[in-house]
Amino acid sequence: MAKSSRSSTKKANNRRLASAVFTPAEEARAERLSAKLLELAKAPKPEPVSSTLEDGADEDKLEETAMEVDAPRPARKRIDKRKQKRSSIVFQKYSDRLKAKKKQVVKAKAAKA
Secondary structure: OOOOOOOHHHHHHHHHHHHHHHHHHHHHHHHHHHHHHHHHHHOOOOOOOOOOOOHHHHHHHHHHHHHHHHOOOOOOOOOOOOOOOOOOOOOOOHHHHHHHHHHHHHHHHHHHO
16 A cells, blocks of 8 residues: 555665665775775875986977977867848838838829829
């Protein structure tokens, strides 16, 4: 009868599962991670690379950097935006239609007179 996720039996089963299955797995994972971190901490630090190079290699390096600096910056690629297609049907504005009607009325009165 009590099958909803809020029922007390479901909650009790979930608590039992958490304590029996998930907690030991989490503890084992934490232990593995701490062992790995301790191993990394005990390992000797790598020495920084010295910046002194041989004379021949130093000149080549200077030439390469000079060429890189002299080269123009690559142009930025522009984003191609999709152009909206314009509607071929154009309706007159209300004010334009009103003006056209007034002109017709004025012309009709002038023709009668």
